[in-house]
Amino acid sequence: MNAPIPSPADTALTPNVPRTMRALLQTRYGGADALHVAEVPTPTLTPGLVLVQGVNAALNRGDWHLLTGTPYAVRLAGYGLTRPTRPIPGMAIAGRVMAVGAGVTGFEVGDAVLGEINRGAFAEWVCAEPSALAKKPAGLSFEQAATLPVSGTTALQGLRDAGQLKAGESLLVIGAAGGVGGFGVQLGRHFGAEVTGVCSARNVEVVRLMGAHHVINYTSQRLSEHPGRFDVILDMVGAEPLATLRGLLKPGGRLVSGSGGQDNALFGPMIPILRGLFSNLGSAQRFVPLMNKPTVADLDVLCGLVASGAVTPDISDRLPLDALPAVLDHMGEGHTRGKVVVNLSADPQRSPR
Ligand SMILES: NC(=O)c1ccc[n+]([C@@H]2O[C@H](COP(=O)([O-])OP(=O)(O)OC[C@H]3O[C@@H](n4cnc5c(N)ncnc54)[C@H](OP(=O)(O)O)[C@@H]3O)[C@@H](O)[C@H]2O)c1
Numbered sequence: 001m002n003a004p005i006p007s008p009a010d011t012a013l014t015p016n017v018p019r020t021m022r023a024l025l026q027t028r029y030g031g032a033d034a035l036h037v038a039e040v041p042t043p044t045l046t047p048g049l050v051l052v053q054g055v056n057a058a059l060n061r062g063d064w065h066l067l068t069g070t071p072y073a074v075r076l077a078g079y080g081l082t083r084p085t086r087p088i089p090g091m092a093i094a095g096r097v098m099a100v101g102a103g104v105t106g107f108e109v110g111d112a113v114l115g116e117i118n119r120g121a122f123a124e125w126v127c128a129e130p131s132a133l134a135k136k137p138a139g140l141s142f143e144q145a146a147t148l149p150v151s152g153t154t155a156l157q158g159l160r161d162a163g164q165l166k167a168g169e170s171l172l173v174i175g176a177a178g179g180v181g182g183f184g185v186q187l188g189r190h191f192g193a194e195v196t197g198v199c200s201a202r203n204v205e206v207v208r209l210m211g212a213h214h215v216i217n218y219t220s221q222r223l224s225e226h227p228g229r230f231d232v233i234l235d236m237v238g239a240e241p242l243a244t245l246r247g248l249l250k251p252g253g254r255l256v257s258g259s260g261g262q263d264n265a266l267f268g269p270m271i272p273i274l275r276g277l278f279s280n281l282g283s284a285q286r287f288v289p290l291m292n293k294p295t296v297a298d299l300d301v302l303c304g305l306v307a308s309g310a311v312t313p314d315i316s317d318r319l320p321l322d323a324l325p326a327v328l329d330h331m332g333e334g335h336t337r338g339k340v341v342v343n344l345s346a347d348p349q350r351s352p353r
Pocket of ligand 1 (some may be wrong): 060061062150151154174175176177178179180181198199200201202203218236237239257258259260261290291292293331334335336337338
């Protein structure tokens with residue numbers, strides 16, 4: 001059965017907002033064949049929301065999880081048991097506010113914004129909660145801004161909050177070439193840590209260019225060759241056994257676990273998290289599960305770091321909506337480099353409407 005698509009009767013006719021828009025639609029859980037681009041009604045602006053014309057969106061591994069509906073636990077988290085309840089995928093958006101709903105304060109038409117939303121980013125227009133949106137400073141592009149929700153905030157919270165990383169400490173980032181890991185390497189360097197990144201041979205140079213002091217190529221080197229070396233590990237892959245990772249930590253070290261690996265289609269990271277927390281008993285080292293919390297304050301921090309040049313998002317590809325089905329499908333293989341950005345429209349303030 002197909003997922004519901006908003007009916008034309010729901011479409012707002014705000015001045016300058018077209019009645020329909022292009023969007024990626026997900027009709028069921030599956031692979032590329034569950035996705036197609038279609039012309040659908042532009043979302044209705046209701047009180048309390050803002051209508052954003054998307055300039056760029058960015059892909060996240062979470063989009064792949066919601067494409068496949070795995071681990072199955074995500075379906076129970078409100079995304080729909082048998083098919084997605086929100087048919088337009090995409091969580092990370094950057095664009096311009098083009099209409100402001102009744103009761104909204106702090107935003108004006110024309111504001112450039114970015115944010116993490118609960119699906120809907122892979123469309124030309126989206127209605128968003130103002131509380132999800134940060135204002136984009138002029139010093140970073142919409143493309144760069146779209147990479148920050150989810151990946152940037154996860155890395156920031158993983159190092160600063162979960163890992164309590166301090167200047168002078170030694171940091172290992174596993175998955176250093178990926179969306180979150182790329183930010184992890186650069187933020188770790190910004191926080192004054194000595195950073196080691198783990199990636200495959202083809203990404204060694206990229207990870208070094210992002211600022212890693214050392215790079216471990218996991219296809220030819222074993223992590224277990226570095227016992228007791230790290231104060232903090234940011235693990236965004238989940239492929240190494242818990243005992244191996246604990247063996248890499250110094251006494252008092254923190255293992256920040258952001259990925260449960262690929263092998264549990266039912267519960268995802270829940271079992272590794274429970275195992276990790278249990279292993280804290282009687283240990284001076286800490287296993288800390290990482291769960292991204294979208295906050296505007298952290299988006300502001302990240303925007304500032306990008307605008308100042310301290311962090312430069314690694315944008316590996318720029319795609320039109322039509323390319324997304326195949327690319328999203330491949331994301332599950334776990335070898336996407338950096339951030340893949342989606343082109344939704346030109347900046348409406350720069351192009352005639
Ligand atoms: N906890 C949270 O709140 C949260 C938030 C966001 C994402 N996540 C999870 O974190 C994981 C990573 O997300 P992401 O967006 O960064 O994924 P991604 O962009 O798809 O990146 C995956 C990266 O992992 C690398 N990789 C694969 N196997 C590896 C290995 N054995 N050792 C080292 N690197 C390896 C790949 O590099 P190579 O090609 O070089 O192998 C690739 O660049 C996913 O499982 C995602 O679901 C969790």
